[in-house]
Every structure is written in C-alpha cells, then in structure tokens.
Amino acid sequence: MNGFDLTINNLLETAVMNNGDQKIVYMDRSLTYKEFYKNAMNLSKNLIKIGVNRKDVIAVIDYDSLMYMYGYYSIPMIGAVMHTVNIRYPPEIIFYTMQRADDSYIMIDEVFMDLIVKNAAYLNFIKGIIVNSKDHKHFDINIPVYYFDDLLKDSDLEFKEPDENDTATLFFTSGTTGLPKGVSFTHRQLVLHSIASIGALSNEPIKYNINDVVMPLVPMFHVHAWGIPYTSIMNGIKYVLPGKYDIPRILETMNKEKVSMSAMVPTILYMLISDKNAKQLLQDLNLKVIIGGAALSRGLAERARAYGIDVVSGYGMSETAPILTLAVYNRKVINKSDEEKFEFRLKTGIPIPMVSLRVVNNNKDVENNGKEIGEIIVRAPWLTNGYIKDKEKSEELWKDGWLHTGDLAVIDEYGYIKIVDREKDAIKSGGEFIPSLILEDLISTIQGVNEVAVVAKADDKWGERPVAFINGNASLDEIKIKMSEFVDTGRIAKFWVPDDFIFVNEMPKTSTGKIDKKVLRDKLR
Ligand code: AMP
Numbered sequence: 001m002n003g004f005d006l007t008i009n010n011l012l013e014t015a016v017m018n019n020g021d022q023k024i025v026y027m028d029r030s031l032t033y034k035e036f037y038k039n040a041m042n043l044s045k046n047l048i049k050i051g052v053n054r055k056d057v058i059a060v061i062d063y064d065s066l067m068y069m070y071g072y073y074s075i076p077m078i079g080a081v082m083h084t085v086n087i088r089y090p091p092e093i094i095f096y097t098m099q100r101a102d103d104s105y106i107m108i109d110e111v112f113m114d115l116i117v118k119n120a121a122y123l124n125f126i127k128g129i130i131v132n133s134k135d136h137k138h139f140d141i142n143i144p145v146y147y148f149d150d151l152l153k154d155s156d157l158e159f160k161e162p163d164e165n166d167t168a169t170l171f172f173t174s175g176t177t178g179l180p181k182g183v184s185f186t187h188r189q190l191v192l193h194s195i196a197s198i199g200a201l202s203n204e205p206i207k208y209n210i211n212d213v214v215m216p217l218v219p220m221f222h223v224h225a226w227g228i229p230y231t232s233i234m235n236g237i238k239y240v241l242p243g244k245y246d247i248p249r250i251l252e253t254m255n256k257e258k259v260s261m262s263a264m265v266p267t268i269l270y271m272l273i274s275d276k277n278a279k280q281l282l283q284d285l286n287l288k289v290i291i292g293g294a295a296l297s298r299g300l301a302e303r304a305r306a307y308g309i310d311v312v313s314g315y316g317m318s319e320t321a322p323i324l325t326l327a328v329y330n331r332k333v334i335n336k337s338d339e340e341k342f343e344f345r346l347k348t349g350i351p352i353p354m355v356s357l358r359v360v361n362n363n364k365d366v367e368n369n370g371k372e373i374g375e376i377i378v379r380a381p382w383l384t385n386g387y388i389k390d391k392e393k394s395e396e397l398w399k400d401g402w403l404h405t406g407d408l409a410v411i412d413e414y415g416y417i418k419i420v421d422r423e424k425d426a427i428k429s430g431g432e433f434i435p436s437l438i439l440e441d442l443i444s445t446i447q448g449v450n451e452v453a454v455v456a457k458a459d460d461k462w463g464e465r466p467v468a469f470i471n472g473n474a475s476l477d478e479i480k481i482k483m484s485e486f487v488d489t490g491r492i493a494k495f496w497v498p499d500d501f502i503f504v505n506e507m508p509k510t511s512t513g514k515i516d517k518k519v520l521r522d523k524l525r
Pocket of ligand 1: 173174223291292293294295296313314315316317318319322348405406407419422512
C-alpha cells in the first residue's frame with residue numbers, strides 16, 4: 001500500500017493542480033477550480049468546527065446550486081456522508097428517508113426552510129442546520145442554525161482525511177413501488193466510477209474532453225447527477241450549474257455559456273425542445289446529450305437531431321452509482337455509416353470499463369442475436385453493497401453474487417444491449433411477453449406523438465393486454481394505420497398491438513422525472 005487512497009480529496013486536488021484556472025459557473029457567478037477548492041476546504045474545516053464528526057450524515061436539500069457542488073466535495077472530504085435528499089418526495093417521505101439515513105445535520109437553501117421550520121417536531125435527531133441565506137434571515141426553530149457563507153471563511157484547522165473505504169454518499173431510490181430504499185457508496189467506489197466513466201465518455205460519439213462545457217440536467221439528488229460533478233471536475237471541464245429547472249432560463253444559459261454537453265432523462269429533453277425558443281438557442285451549440293434513466297425513443301432522438309442535438313443512450317440505476325452502459329461506438333461499429341451508427345446510439349449501449357454484464361434467462365446467458373430476452377445482471381467495483389437497514393431486499397438484489405437489475409434486455413452480435421422492459425412493467429398476454437419499450441419506440445415515431453407509455457391492463461381472456469397512453473395531437477386513424485404497417489413489415493407481432501390508445505394532456509411523472517407507469521396502470525383499474 002503506497003498510502004495514496006482513492007478519495008474525493010485526491011480527485012479534487014489533482015484536478016485543481018491540472019486545471020486550476022478552469023471555471024465553475026452558477027447564475028451570475030463564476031469561480032475557478034482553484035477558488036472552489038479553497039472554499040471547499042474551508043467549508044470542510046468549518047463543518048468540523050461546528051461539530052460535524054466523521055461518519056456523520058449531512059442531508060443536502062437544494063436545487064442544483066453551487067452550495068450543492070460544495071456539498072459533493074466538502075462533506076465526504078472530512079469523512080462525513082452526504083445524503084442527497086430527493087426534494088420531489090412528499091414531506092413525510094423526505095422525513096422518513098432522513099430518519100432512516102440517521103442524518104444529523106442539514107445543509108439547505110433558505111427557500112426550503114419553511115418545510116423544516118414547520119416540521120421541526122419530527123426532526124429532533126438533527127443537531128444543526130446550515131442555511132444558505134444571503135441576508136442571514138432569522139428562523140424560528142429550536143435547532144442551532146449556521147449560515148453557509150460564514151462556513152466558507154478562512155480556517156487553518158487540520159483534519160485527517162478519510163479512508164477510501166469510508167462511506168461518502170447515500171440517497172434513496174425513487175420508490176415507485178413501496179417506500180424508497182437507501183443505498184450508499186464509498187470514496188473508492190465513486191473514484192473508480194468516475195475513472196471508468198471518463199474512459200467510456202472519451203469515445204465517439206461523445207469524446208468528452210477539456211474543450212467541452214457541461215451543464216447536467218440530472219438533479220443533483222438523483223444518483224450523484226450520474227457522477228458528472230465528479231467526472232467533469234476530474235477531467236478539467238467547464239461546469240455550469242443549472243439551479244432550479246426553469247426551462248426558458250436554462251436554454252438562455254446554455255446559449256450564453258456555449259454548453260456542449262449535457263445529460264438528462266427523456267422528459268427533460270422533450271421539455272427543452274418543446275420550448276418556443278429552443279431551435280434558435282440550441283442550434284449552434286453542437287450539443288451532445290446523454291439520455292438515461294429511461295429508454296431513449298427513436299421519435300425523441302429524431303426530433304432532437306432536427307435541433308442539432310446529438311443524443312446517446314446511457315443506462316444505470318440508483319444501486320449502481322449509476323453508470324453501467326453507454327451507447328458509445330466499439331471497434332465493430334465505429335467504421336459503419338453515420339446512419340447505421342445512429343441506430344446504435346438508440347440501443348442501451350455497451351458496458352463501461354470494469355462492468356461485467358450478463359443477460360441471463362433461466363440462469364443461462366442468452367445468445368447474442370438481438371432476440372432472446374433475459375435479465376441484466378452485473379458486477380462492478382462501484383455497486384452498492386445492499387439497501388440501508390434492509391437485509392432481505394439486499395439479499396434479493398445480490399442473489400448468487402450478481403446484482404439483479406430487474407431490467408429485461410436483448411444483446412446483439414456487436415455486444416450492444418437493448419432494454420426491452422422492466423420486470424415490474426412487463427405485459428403478459430396469453431402467457432406471451434409483450435416488450436413495452438419496443439412498442440413505445442415504434443409509436444414514438446408516429447407524427448404528432450410527443451410522449452408514449454404502454455402499460456398492462458387486466459383482461460379476462462388474455463390475463464393482460466397492452467394499452468398505450470399518448471401525449472400529443474396524433475390522429476387515432478393514423479396511429480392505427482401505422483400499427484398495421486408495423487405488423488405487416490414484421491416489426492411487431494399482431495397480438496402486440498395495444499387494445500386501446502388513450503390520449504392525455506400530460507404524463508404522470510416520478511420524482512426523478514420519468515413517466516410513472518404505476519399511476520397509468522392504476523388509472524386503468
Ligand atoms: P433509478 O434507480 O430511479 O435511476 O432507475 C433505474 C431504472 O431506470 C433502471 O433499472 C431501468 O429500468 C431504467 N433505466 C435507466 N436507464 C435506462 C435506459 N437507458 N433504457 C431503459 N431503461 C432505463
């Protein structure tokens with residue numbers, strides 16, 4: 001052991017040595033990596049001064065702000081644990097997760113303080129609240145309050161750095177079925193996840209590098225914003241923080257800062273390109289966007305392409321830190337034509353370095369034929385060890401030494417996987433499986449379909465039948481004609497055609513912005 005641990009501390013230190021003059025931008029502020037490092041170190045030291053101990057858990061409650069970015073570094077750098085709180089949960093679930101995580105401090109923007117002040121009675125386990133309030137507003141609460149800017153002041157306190165196996169972060173899954181489950185990650189896992197992600201991202205068509213300007217639109221509470229706050233700083237990239245997701249302002253900022261790279265769930269991409277100024281503000285950016293969290297449909301990818309946006313799929317989950325695959329080009333694909341390569345970006349991708357991924361059916365690996373469906377199971381150095389305080393679910397997750405994703409996929413001759421469904425969402429009609437994501441992909445290409453979700457409806461005869469929910473102004477006749485075409489050309493089986501097409505003005509969304517199929521299924525009951 002040479003004493004150099006894989007820690008967030010070392011990740012930041014070398015990034016600052018290499019690219020100390022690179023910028024981090026938030027609203028009308030811009031600061032260099034070097035200034036960020038100085039402030040982050042002061043914050044670390046002052047957190048210790050107010051009483052934060054190693055292993056203490058600090059809940060961060062904010063939009064994607066500069067304070068959040070400090071949290072990503074300053075909290076783990078002293079061996080404490082950052083709990084990224086999902087601000088879109090209902091209050092009772094927020095408090096449930098805070099209690100279950102054993103949070104002892106809160107780092108919060110003043111705009112969220114009402115929630116805390118009103119519910120202080122449920123928060124008797126909290127020892128202190130660090131508030132970002134420019135005017136040092138007074139809060140009527142019995143818990144000690146510290147002001148965030150005070151904690152950035154110079155301090156010469158010395159502290160012991162964490163070990164690479166210390167826990168650095170924790171957060172809770174989206175919880176679409178049952179209560180959210182907690183997962184945690186160590187420094188070592190996060191550093192390895194960053195290195196492997198950068199390795200994969202350096203490939204075509206992303207080629208993520210020092211000339212890029214990144215503005216992630218993955219909430220910082222959602223699986224480390226897919227690791228981008230770490231990978232980008234490690235790679236010396238200009239980082240633009242979006243704040244609250246106000247689409248017109250985000251588009252203006254993207255244009256002003258010449259953002260070249262982003263990442264988001266499909267819903268956010270749909271919202272971006274639906275804005276009336278999107279074309280004008282985005283078209284000269286050569287924007288690359290990683291789409292993850294849910295399948296990238298062909299219809300959305302094609303619409304984005306018309307806006308000059310280069311989309312690429314990525315896949316992962318809360319339990320996996322998150323990145324498992326990216327649809328970058330491998331050697332078998334890289335020399336194909338642009339049109340052919342576009343098809344590969346719509347797949348779920350190839351495993352990033354150090355991810356061992358299998359698609360298995362009845363304990364046997366499926367053939368690489370793009371047809372046989374199995375469950376994705378994975379191993380990698382950065383997967384969560386299990387769920388916080390839930391032995392049973394942890395054992396289920398890690399059956400036979402592999403993490404079971406519950407995602408169903410095929411794998412093609414080029415080694416690219418494509419998720420066709422989630423076990424939980426799978427539709428079984430007459431004992432036969434109907435892959436909802438393949439149907440959604442095709443329906444998304446029909447003129448006037450903006451968003452689509454296919455879910456199971458209980459059926460006396462068949463057990464279940466598919467029903468498609470559609471947001472858009474497509475005509476039902478046109479949809480039916482297209483569905484017959486898909487059947488006639490052999491793209492889908494006849495029995496896959498949904499029994500009903502239900503038009504909605506808005507799709508229900510989960511707390512992480514994905515279409516909430518559970519709500520749609522409930523509507524059908
Ligand atoms: P979460 O833990 O909330 O981020 O959700 C993870 C789940 O989102 C995965 O298990 C998949 O079901 C789904 N998911 C993520 N990325 C993709 C993708 N590229 N294609 C299809 N489903 C995805």
